[in-house]
Structures are given as structure tokens and as C-alpha cells.
Amino acid sequence: MTRYPFPDIEGLPEDLRAKILEVQEKSGFVPNVFLALARRPAEWRAFFAYHDALMMPETVGRESNLSKGDREMIVTTTSAANNCLYCVVAHGAILRIYEKKPLVADQVAVNYRKADITPRQRAMLDFAMKVCLHSDEVNDDDFTALHAHGFNDEDIWDIASITAFFGMSNRIASFSSMMPNPEFYLLGRVPRQK
Template sequence: MADRGNLTKADKEMIIVATSATNRCQYCIVAHGALHRIYSKNPYLADQLAANWETANLDDRQRAILDVAMDICDCEPITDDQIEELKNHGLDIEDLWDIGSVTSLFALSNRMAYTMNLKPNTQFYLMGRVPREKK
């Protein structure tokens, strides 16, 4: 996932956590929830996304991104209104492609994690929740 475009690393991890929750992939929810907490500096949002993205404490830009990502996750068509809403928040058609790419890649990843019965490393549960030990 290139660092071009208008999606931040936290935005991409937000998409991964929300769509992985819909796909019920514990490994990706926990691992990418940890990354989201680190990138966003928000210790709460990943858990809210994992429980129910629609009731999570999202700003309008985040909600527009997830509205599109979740429709892609559910194989629903993207509307012109959704594209316009992304544009209203400074996102463009390339960002829409990135939202679709992240969502699609992790649909595959979720299923592969199921296939291999992957379990999250215990360290992921605390990452971004407690201060790191100084070396």
C-alpha cells in the first residue's frame, strides 16, 4: 500500500479493521487494530470499529471512507453520491481506487487467515494501549 494519495496509514488501517470485523477475522482485527492505535494515536477507535463501525466515534471524512469501503466489502455498488462525498473531504478517484484495493486485498487476507487458522500474537493486544518500555 503505497504512501501516495490522500489516505493516511491510519485511514488504511481503519478500513482493514472495519472490513475484517465484517468478515469476522480475529487475526486481522487484532493485528491491524494495534497498527491503527499506533498510527492514529487513538486508543479507542479500533475497538469501536471492531464492534460496529456505524456507531464508532468517526468524523465525517472517516465515515465517508468507511461508507464506501463497507459497500465494497458487501459487494454493493458505489454511488455517485458516495464519490461526491469523498470529494467533499479532499479525496479523489485515485483514493477511491485505494479504498477498493485495501478492502479487496484484506477480503482475501481475511479468508487466508481463516484457512491457516492464524491467531494474533499476544503482543498485538497491548500495542498502542500501554506505553512502550524504554530500552
């Protein structure tokens, strides 16, 4: 499953253990990233603090014009460009749930330009991919194009920061051979039974 063995949950510091058990209670399983990074508690805390600030800005008292689906779409698309199996599968599942579209994650992972997304989302992903692959080429024209779709400079910061953060995450998942939990593969593909 990974090049680095997962630590025993019972042996983790209380704050990590509590968060991991909270996630397990909510989702029904523990995503492997929580266990893989727990081998280094200080890094785990820093990683998830930044993750939450970017992906759940309301937890740090910040407003954002990016939806949860937009954020997951950025992660899925740029993670595919970085060949990160873990993040494409895990965040693709979350994307399907937030967007309520069972095909969208596969579409943006393979070719976001042909995906069933809005022109605004396409512009957002154009910029995210430029940050992902050619950040040294970002210029004022990129900001102008995003402003035309209603993004402000703080939104643009969010797009770039999410892309950059998950670029790091993609590399950790890849070198450590972190594999997606089997549960992620089916999430959001079939409507839940009532």
C-alpha cells in the same frame, strides 16, 4: 496456532528470511502472517509486494491522501465485517498506534458509525463497507459523497483496493486458522514508558 505448520525461518529463501528478520528486529516479534504465507515463497512475495504498494505507497513512489491510520482503519473495519480475528487484532493494534487512540480499533471493529472518528473517516468507511459487502452496488453517488469529503478518484481506488486485498487476506487467515500473535493484543493500548 494454524492448520498449516510454519516453515523454519532458516530454511526459507534468503529474501524472505531477510525481510522476516527485519520485521522481527523492528517489532520485537514475527507476526504470524509472515510465517504462515512463507510456506509458498512465490505467493509470499506477491502478497507482500501488493500489501506494501497499498499500505505503504511511498515505497513504490506513489503519493496518497490516505494516512497510515486511515489505511489501518479500513482494514480493521472491513476485517471485522469478514469475521477475521487475525486481521482485526493485528491491524487494530497498528491502528491504535498510528491514531494514538487506544479505543479506536475496538470502536471501529464493533460499530464504526459510533466510533470516535472524523466525518471524513466515517464516509471513507461507509464506502469501504459497501465495497466489502455489496461492491456490485457501488455507483456514481458513492464517488460524489467521497468527493464532498475531499477524496479524489485515486483515493477512492485506494479505499476499494485495500478493502478487496484484505478481503482475500481475511479469507486466507480464516480458513488456515491463523491466530494473532499475543503481542498484538496490548500494542497501542497503554502509552509507552519513557
